[in-house]
Amino acid sequence: MRDYDGVTRLDRFLWLNCGLDVGYVAVGVTLAVCGWRLARSRGLVGAGIGIGIQGIALLLLDLRLAALLTQAR
Template sequence: MSSARIVTSTVVHRLTRWGTASVLVGGVLALPRRTRGFGVQTLMWGAIDLMLAAVTRGRDRVPRARILRRILLVNAALDIGYVAAGALLAVRTPTLGGRLRPADARGHGLAIVLQGAALFVLDLIAARSLRR
C-alpha cells in the first residue's frame, strides 16, 4: 500500500471520529439556550467532516504523495483562516441586525476556532507524515 493511500486512510478515519464527536457534542450543546451557538456550529462542522470523510472513503484513487501533501498544507493554511475568522466573530459578536444574540455569536466564533484548530492539527500531522 502506498504512503499516500495509508495517509488518506488515516485522515479519513480521524476525520470520521472527529466529525462523529462533533455531531454528538454539538447536538447536545445546541439544546440549552446558553450554548446554542457553539452547539449548532459544532454540529454543522461535524456533519461536513463526516460528509467529506464519506466522499473520500468512496474514492478508488488517491493523489500521489507529493500532491496529497500539497493539498494537506493548503488545507492547513485555510484552517488558520478559520481560526482567525472564528476569533474575530467571537470578539466582535455581531448581531446581524438583531438576528443573532451576542452570546450566540461568541459561541459560533469559539466553535469555529476549535474546529479550525483541530483540523489544522489533523492536516499538519498528515502532511508531515508525507515529508520526504
C-alpha cells in the first residue's frame, strides 16, 4: 500500500466485513434450523446451508487479506 492511512482504512473495512460475514453464517444456520423444525422444508434447509457456506467462504477470504495486510505493515 502506498500510505499508512489507506492500509488502516482497508483494515477497518475488512474487520467490518468479517462481522457481516459472521452475520451471514448466523442467518444461514437460523434459516436451516427454522426451515427444518417448523416446516420440514428441504428447500429452506438447502438455502440456509448455502448461505452459511457462502458466509464462511467470504469470512476466510477477508481474514486472509487482513492477515496479509498485517504482515505488510
